Amino acid sequence: MRKRITQILFTYIFWMVAGQAVLAGNSKTETLLQEANELFASAKDNLALQKFEQALELEPDCYEALWKSSLLNSRIGLRYSDLLTQQKYFEKAWSYADAALCVNPEDAESNYVMALAVYNKANVLGVKERMLRSKVIKFHLDAALNADPAHADAWQLMGRWNFKNANLSKPEKAAVNMFFGGVSLDASNEKAVEALQKAISYNPANISYYYDLACVYRELQKMDLVEVTLLEASELKILTTEELEVSRRCQAMLREIQKA
Template identity: 35%
Template sequence: MRSFFLILFFIAGITVVANAQTADELVKQADLLEKQLKEEEAYQKFKEAIKLNPVHLHALVRCSELASRIGRRQTTKEKQMDFYQAAKIYAERALKVNPKDSEANVVMSLAYARMSLLKSGKEKVEYVREIKNYADKALANNPNNFKALFVIARWHFEVSNLNAVEKAAVKVFYGGLQKNSLDSAIYYYERVKTLSPNFVLNYLELAKAYNRAGKKEKAVEYLNHLLKLPNTAADDPTIKAEARQLLKNWKA
């Protein structure tokens, strides 16, 4: 009888190892799909991996970021918010696995950033605070995390664009706004450019920041540059289409 139970225990151990290996294999497949710009398929693969290993940090992080990306492409605000909330949930689970992980913190920041675009007033101001909070934590653990630096740059850009009501809310609840937010946005976008020279979206946002700062020639230079870059994310063709439209608008 004792031998029988030992055999069962041994088989159970093999099963656990097999499941873990299967989860890792699914993650490898998902990583490959993401490199091939098949983000929806990658998202599903990562979710399958999480079913087998609920604390797989990489899978949780990638699910969160992909949910934020895929949500951006949805046609209604309701569908967008569904994906953004899923991104937040996956980020929360990743942070439970490792609260200090830089990527886990940055995807939480990204989720709040996406949700903030659908909010206004006090709620938007609250989300804006969380965006920077998690991006700062990401940078504390990895000062060269270009995604976190990009979020910080976008944060400064958006703060510079808050309406009067939102600015008033910031002053009341958080003690005011940082000065020269637009200059800070440009500074951080330039840092991202150095760390990730093929990050297409960064050039688009950097061009917008320079244009707002009254440096249209510099803005046009970056738009033309991004059009020559390879596509490394599923949204890049759309980003390039927006860049072409901006070039037409700015020349008009």
Template identity: 35%
Template sequence: MLGVGLLCLAAAPAAEAQFLVPTRKPAPTLSKRPETPALADPPAIQQQLLQAASLTTSFKESEALAVYQEILKTAPTHYLSLCQAAVLSVKIGARYSDETRKTAYFNAARSYADRALLLRPEGGESNYAVALALFNQATLYKAGARLAAFRDLRSNVYLATEHRPDLAETWQLLGRWQYRVAHYNLLERLYSKLVLGGVPEGGSSRQAIESLEQAHKIAPGNLQVCYDLARMCRYQGRRRRAIEVLRAAEKIPPITSEELVVSRLCRQMLPPLLRADARRQKRQNSVPSVPRGSTLDTLRTPTPSVSQKE
């Protein structure tokens, strides 16, 4: 799943960069401040934000979500808590195999995200939360509703990268969306054109890889980003780049159970790519080199004439 955490719009400095997934290194300095500065939170809320940040850093997402929900009971329009609750709900819901529980968490995420979007329609964090909730809800929908969800989240995912270009999560989600739309099958394209007003603009394998490259540049230690990027490069025939990314992923130690699964997937993907690359190298080495200035005609063995045979 995509990463969790959202920029703290409150005055508490320790909670200011909470949008990124808890990583092995401190979160990078934010390159862009929120468009609308918020008033300082009361001390009690600041303390709760610090508590939630600590729980998130310790990968205790359910406990962190409970803290944000407590904040929302006393401050229903707290922007950070709404965005955080949305993203955490998606992350937790994605762990369940039971569709009923998944649906409950994804619906709750959408509710939190919509409330945040009402507060800040142009906010990078709120648009990311809405796009993330929609993208995951779509996995549970039937074909028509799923395609409508992919259409609806387009503006949100682009606004997320526009207003928060410093966050790997926004670029990763954009890349996933671009790749999915680029690979609509014939029926999906027909349905989109006839019922939904057309296939969403922006779907492109090349642009999807570019978006994931940007996510990887921002968060090279994110195993999920490495896996997504390597997989797309493999599908597009960019074997060397996929191998490069996967070899870098081998050096990233997994911490959570989810990271362990992704790490194994990366390791499973690498050997077939290495074998294919070795075969390609062998074929290239077996082809005789042609001297400069030579042509194929001059290199061919001349066929003896009739007089020569006699």
């Protein structure tokens, strides 16, 4: 009888301690997520990524930390000119996106960060990889927008996808013929315009949407719309160094078309 009571007490103490450990772990994860999101909102991407990765060490299936770690790796990777460094970040972005999809395969964010990671990774690897993965990117963008039709960043990437695939080079067209038997990717500049207009409508403060839209209008030789779009961009508030660089590109394009 005494032995039985001892076993019961031991089991109770074990689960009580284990439960406290779990609660402590959850509390630490929540604290890290709060700190990470504050850094994320302040555009301190490297520091935010460190916090999200610390949260993942405690809770590997934390969905928010997974998709935001993927997004941050994609963002940070684009800041490097060295292709090997870019590839390292984009590979990590893909890995986190894959894990996020395993946790929540139908959510907009997991599908968007996967589309973004594949898009960036394919651009680094070259024509063959870019064409081979083109439909994968479109699949995840469709899934993201099906889950959240107001996802502005997904609309921007959809615009870029259409613009790239509507204006393929000869080597890219040859790759499409090789991999897809000449079947069209169903992309067009008009669809790019529509997608980017939707991105702007859902988030009118993002200057990169305006720059992308101006590039498509320029390809369509709609110079009056290029100017209107760039003038709208010039009125936006600039908060980050990336936005400052895009603003400079907008100003340079505006000067160019006004001289013509």
